[in-house]
Amino acid sequence: MSHPCTTALKLSTLNHLKQLHAQTIRHNLHHHNYWAAYLIAHCTRLHVPPPYTRLIFDSAPNPNALVFTNMLKFYSQTGAHSDVITLFGQMQNCGVRSDVCVYPMLMKSVGKAAVELHAHVLKMGYGCDVYVRNTMMGVYVKYGPVEVARKLFDEMCEKTVVDWNSMISGYWSWGCGVEACELFDLMPERNVISWTAMVTGFSKMRDLKSARRVFDEMPEKSIVSWNAMISGYDKNGFAEEAIRLFTEMVNSGFQPNEITWVKVISSCSSRGDPCLAESLVKMMDEKRVHLNYFVKTALIDMHAKCGSLQTARKIFDELGVHKNSVAWNTMISGYTHVGDLISAKELFERMSEKDVVSWNSMIAGYAQNGQSARAIELFQEMATTKESNPDEVTMVSVISACGHLGALELGNWVVNFITQSQIKLSISGNNSLIFMYSKCGCMKDARKVFQEMATRDVVSYNTLITGFAAHGHGSEALELMLKMKDEGIEPDRVTYIGVLTACSHSGLLEEGREMFDSIEDPEVDHYACMVDLLGRVGKLDEAKELIERMPMNPHAGVYGSLLNASRIHKRTDLGELAANILFELEPQNSGNYVLLSNMYASKGRWEDVERVRKAMREGGVKKTTGWSWVEYGGKMHKFIVGDRSHERSSDIYQLLTELRKKMRAAGYRADKSCVLRDVEEEEKEELVGTHSEKLAIAFALLVSEAGSVIRVMKNLRVCWDCHIAIKMISALEGREIIVRDNNRFHSFSKGQCSCNDYW
């Protein structure tokens, strides 16, 4: 058998390699270093599985520098960093002097610790090796400080184009666009990699105009350049543009590779367009695209997000037993996105190696499907089992779940957990904190988080504005809107909804009108807000005119606003008009029947009340049951009308009886027009059950510290009768009581409520 240097055998498959390996064993040549080195080098090229390659390595009893080096290359290329380090140690122990070319690999593998290797490398005299110094720069570029990388760069007497490119992409990865551009302009020669780095850099800074400009100016494009530009569009939410560019690429004769397909498929996922998905699948079929693991995973995601979960599941199942966690996670979130938490949890439980994304997908799945308590429970399990460490994404879901629940104590515990675990919060993490504090009624803390943020985005503003709106702080909301424009952030549709709601909740008619007129293309939701505003301040006819004038079909929200305003201002005529349309638009929404019948009741029109109730019965409309809950002792205590299941139930009812006596003495009478309870005298309340708000407040009075603020959450509108009752309780007990209903806060204090447009 001839020496590998002269062998003519061409190794193009794993089988060839195995044959040759077997041959060396037959000829008893396998312990020769030159054969081992030769075979290992081909293992790297052919992506041979690590165990087989290691077998070849181990068959050389006294590996020399070349065998070690090739094995190191193999590990380095497969990203097996710990193996690189171990093998390097073994090499030192064997007294084999390492070639300079192992240092770049070693430095990449040890990560940040390479900084300590720097001195050693200099002592060995490798300081001016092109590869070593470039890798060293790469280390500082990756781990910082980037200034040190620049210093190394400046000290090089002869810079290669690779050095320039490393430094440029280093600047981009630290967000230093100006420096990157400066260097790019100074470069003596550029290659396609330099240009592509600029495209990627600008996309990373969300400056797609510049990215595209550079892309168009490129003297030559590679497949990587196209992929970079497509990826840039996709990452910044321009899925359509990504797909358009892909078409352009194909038309100009470029063959898409697997990476291109992955990006195009993921753009399609974010659009969620089934037709596009279908056409992509067809195109890939025609072109006989090889589906590698990345492509298959992207396809699972695409099918799941484009509405065909079965297809997604089929591809998932076909991946067989060697599925990685990304595939599992993709399938899990596929299920949570359609609200199938059972299937999602089933997969989650079956996963043997859950990573942080698996936990986050499942937690977010609960949080986004209205199961906040489950989300928090799962987070606590995650923190206890320590299978993987929670990160910012975990905390965003958990914080927002606390917000939905109104769980302030828990929220504060979570904030403490974040500090303890040294989790850094970026913009979205802080945004979720703003949301939580707003939802818990702590606008001071919400504002504090907002003010302490170094950079804010449109969501930061929208969240705080929406918070102020729910609290009826109109002028703060307006101020914030001006501030955001000053900061160069453009208001979007959510901003306008927030500000208009805020104006509406604080009666700022002229400001709201002006705002509405300034919206370029008002959407139906903006009209609904404006109708609400006009209605609440009593301009009901104007509200009706606006509905008649609007260029699109009014939806239920628009008529809902009109109905609500009619009730506030006792305009039964308009109320009937709005309600009759609403009964057509959403026949099963009990709230509309309640509002109309309350209007009749307040005018003493009891026959009409009965008519509405009959319509409800005949239409099979179930009155939605509202829950009220209070946080105490790390738990949420939930109550429903007439609830007697709570462990403190007897104390609660006793306290309410005493309270009722005091309230009656102070002139309280249960409101007759709270018809759905059939209550004409407060004693009869016992017959239909005490309102959940009252139960929750009584419980809070029992357990909370004297003088502290009572916070009650409710998932429906605060009942009319309760609104009056809570005012009295706040005066009698000398307590501040904050009640949050669906979209608004009521702050009761000294017999007054913060909102005076409610009834």
Added chain:
DNA sequence: CTAGGGTTAG
């Protein structure tokens, strides 16, 4: 052996 593009969670 060093520089540019890839799948999942908010």
